[in-house]
Amino acid sequence: MSAAASTAAPGRTGPRRFAGSRAFRRRRAMVGLLLVSPALAFVGVFFLAPFVLMIWMSLHKWPLLGHTSWAGLSNYAAMGNDPMFWRSLAFTVEYTLIITPILIVVGFGLAWLIRERRRGVGFFRTVYFMPYVIGFAAASYLWVWFLNPGVGLFDKTLQALGLTSSPVQWFSSRTLALFAVVLMIVWKVVGFTMLLFMSGLQGIPDDVQEAAQTDGAGRWATLWRVTLPLLRRTIALTVILAIVGSMLAFDQFYIMTNGGPNNQTVTIVYWIYDSSFVNFQLGYGAAMSVVLTVILVLITSVQLYLLRDQT
Amino acid sequence: MATATAADPGRRSLAPRRRQSELRRAMPAVAWWAICGLIALMFLFPLAMLALTVIKSPGEAAASPPYYIPHHVSLENFKEIGNTGSGIIQYVLNSALVSLGTVVGSVIVATLGGYGFARYRFRGRTALFVVALMTMMVPFQALLTPMYSVLVFLHLQNSLLGLTLVYITFQMPFALFVMRNAFAEVPQEIEDAAAMDGASTLSTLMRVMVPVAKPAIATVALFAFFSAWNEFLAALIFLSDQTNFTLPVFLTTLVTGHLGAINWGVLEAGVVVTIVPCLIIFLLLQRYYVRGLVSGAVR
The missing domain is CATH 1.10.3720.10 (MetI-like)
Incomplete structure (x- = not known):
């Protein structure tokens, strides 16, 4: 916070002065990604991973414990x-x-x-x-x-x-x-x-x-x-x-x-x-x-x- | 958000009193009151009966045939549920912990994410937002089996923390959507002014954006609370240790004698403990909740 304050404070023209520069845009993009990353982490770990795993599991014989084995489409046929x-x-x-x-x-x-x-x-x-x-x-x-x-x-x-x-x-x-x-x-x-x-x-x-x-x-x-x-x-x-x-x-x-x-x-x-x-x-x-x-x-x-x- | 004001015309409408409306002509005040009152009675009846029965003694509560008014008012049912399983306090704490964790987690993650999606340009922004919203199209009920495996992999099965993380994920599409829209509505000038004063990203967010977006945050928090407090299926699957049960799962342990020996008074005390916090919070904050429901659904 203090670093940002010290770069922007003089002249009080602020970020607008840099608004067009490539470095500024790249920095904005980094900050944006950083802001959305926690949300994406949740979605990735508890939605996308289970989603992919669901499809993978459906193609296997998958007991709660013990090892799993490939089953092809037999689970679908079993329905x-x-x-x-x-x-x-x-x-x-x-x-x-x-x-x-x-x-x-x-x-x-x-x-x-x-x-x-x-x-x-x-x-x-x-x-x-x-x-x-x-x-x-x-x-x-x-x-x-x-x-x-x-x-x-x-x-x-x-x-x-x-x-x-x-x-x-x-x-x-x-x-x-x-x-x-x-x-x-x-x-x-x-x-x-x-x-x-x-x-x-x-x-x-x-x-x-x-x-x-x-x-x-x-x-x-x-x-x-x-x-x-x-x-x-x-x-x-x-x-x-x-x-x-x-x-x-x-x-x-x-x-x-x-x-x-x-x-x-x-x-x-x-x-x-x-x-x-x-x-x-x-x-x-x-x-x-x-x-x-x-x-x-x-x-x-x-x-x-x-x-x-x-x- | 136009629907938000529409749902609540009493508060903001500046329109002058209209001529006799269609409804008024069709139905005079007395008939309207009678009909609405009768319907209200039907809605309140189960809750009123619950309230009357839970203050009976356990014996009276199990009387068959039952009667409406308790002969003796007694708090015995609540005393007994205090000693059932690990004690009701434990289950209230579990539920409160998971719910508050979900509220705090959802609000923080969605505030950061909503701000990022609303105000920052970066490669893949639209695609990532769409992926996050897609979570909504796939029912979480379908994902519980593989989610359980993910939790086992992370050593978070049978854990309140694991359950909380899953609940935060359930909230993400709605919460991100609400927060992004709320931040997108804030005029850019306000943010620029803060930046010109030398505020950093986080302090702009906290000091300028968050105060403007307070109603949206309240909506996100309320939704997170209700869904976490009331969620049943995921908790039933993920929690195996009775001391970790949340209230809805704890209720299942009260009818183990299935159709055999149910302690009805204790079961009702459990139901009361589970629903009263929801009713109180709803009655206090219904404005935010109702607005969120309407804007969330009409999307």
């Missing part, structure tokens, strides 16, 4: 004959197809309700969004208790409201277990969807909607013909985020359903986890990770394509 791979992939897609439209519709509805200034609106916004800051693991354990037919207060409340006559065994069947997880996830994350729609709605000037209504469009026509088309970018964004998030679901199923009953609610990340760290087939886990990565990169590319002219 074709692994019913759990297909079942978990199909279940993850099913879960994604169920949760995405619910998040969009409920999120939009909430955003529509609370998008403008009104007495009390800040309170409602905060409350609807609040569960989003709770972690998936803690939220899952909260609902494990809440939905427990013996000690949980959810079933008791359903009975008190006359909706069911006896406690529901939520995790005894595939359908009910899936429903329970969807309920918990909507509670936890719909506030985020709401927030995105809220900022989307606020980006539409009121005049646009008023103009449509002055021209004789009804409320529904305004929604379908004016508001939703103007929100298509927000809708695309929320759809992509919901899809990516759901395709990577793990915590809620690991904790709430434990993959059961009968392994019917095992997601793809769950199966990768089991293969790698329960069955210790790290090579096979890596091969499935490569496939999952390809799927998600394709989805994310669509996202970037749809949002390309923003910012």
